[in-house]
Amino acid sequence: MSFDLSFRPGQRTELGSHLFTAAAIIEFASKYDPQRFHIDEHAARESVFGGLCASGWHTASIWMKLNVAWMNTTLASARAEGNAVPEFGPSPGFRDLRWFRPVFAGDQIRYSKTFRSVRPLASRPGWSLLETDAEAQDLSGQMVMSFRTAALIKLPGADPGGQAV
Secondary structure (H helix, E strand, C coil): CCCCCCCCCCCEEEEEEEECCHHHHHHHHHHHCCCHHHHCHHHHHCCCCCCCECCHHHHHHHHHHHHHHHHHHHHHHHHHCCCCCCEECCCCEEEEEEECCCCECCCEEEEEEEEEEEEECCCCCCCEEEEEEEEEEECCCCEEEEEEEEEEEECCCECCCCCEC
């Protein structure tokens, strides 16, 4: 696997998939989102959802887990090939988070990201802002979640204005 430093707008990357089990849904929600339709199968059946479903935050956190795993694997491969790699920094946030459909116990969800843009930051010489669209779909292709995210990135060989040289 080689690392593409272009971050071309529209470039889509598959991050992997995750199977949501009842036990994992209940465990996550018990700690972070203890609403009845996430922690009690009987109460969930009688809720607007009609069954036990994952917290939206659970769905989003799996995207982050798979994104970081992709990043670590990709950077390690690039280093092993002798390529210079970018330094990823923190995220200034996300926006436009949407949960379109519930994720039920037993659902397999596929995660991806699509690069939108990378632009130099005048306020942080040498750093750029990388924006991506995050998506999660069930196996039938139905969108279950999306959001727009950004991360600071220092590109190899970037001049102090953030441009790759």
